């Protein structure tokens with residue numbers, strides 16, 4: 597039995613993340629999704645809480661054959677102990693997945709196997725593009741799983757991100 601660990605901020609969980617999970621599912625039996633920067637929310641960069649991101653991920657993967665766990669991981673001041681912090685919060689895992697250069701380096705230095713995946717349709721499947729469309733009234737719905745549209749609707753997420761974006765541009 598192999599268990600993987602995939603860390604990301606998932607602000608929000610989009611179709612690129614889902615494709616990466618589908619690719620990882622070819623390697624592992626179980627997958628922990630680490631919700632990074634779990635302590636941050638209500639900003640343009642990180643609009644959604646850890647709990648809201650857990651809902652997005654859980655509902656998006658409900659039909660998957662993979663056993664998945666979503667675990668919030670708060671940020672730390674010290675990169676040098678971050679991998680131990682991750683391990684203390686997560687079920688045990690055999691291999692980690694990320695395309696983030698800092699994350700790759702930290703896991704490698706800790707002696708944990710880390711695998712990358714290809715980038716899927718990265719021209720549009722990027723969190724910052726989804727958030728920009730949410731703020732400007734563009735078509736963000738086509739870039740995320742249907743379950744994420746429902747979660748964002750349920751929590752009035754568009755109103756929130758537009759409000760925090762307005763506060764940012766007013767220098768509040």
Ligand SMILES: Nc1ncnc2c1ncn2[C@@H]1O[C@H](COP(=O)(O)OP(=O)(O)OP(=O)(O)O)[C@@H](O)[C@H]1O
Nearest residue numbers: 604605606612694695696714715716721722723724
């Ligand atoms: N389209 C994609 N294809 C494959 N991997 C992706 C894609 N988008 C993001 N990832 C990877 O998923 C992990 C988590 O990504 P993250 O939550 O930061 O999303 P992002 O789209 O890069 O968002 P942001 O623009 O908010 O930084 C990272 O390792 C990232 O490289």
Ligand SMILES: NC(=O)c1ccc[n+]([C@@H]2O[C@H](COP(=O)(O)O)[C@@H](O)[C@H]2O)c1
Nearest residue numbers: 603604605632633671672674675678696
């Ligand atoms: N010192 C730390 O707290 C530390 C170090 C490396 C990555 N992280 C987090 O891991 C996550 C990586 O996810 P992304 O690939 O989506 O950026 C982010 O939430 C990032 O803040 C935190």
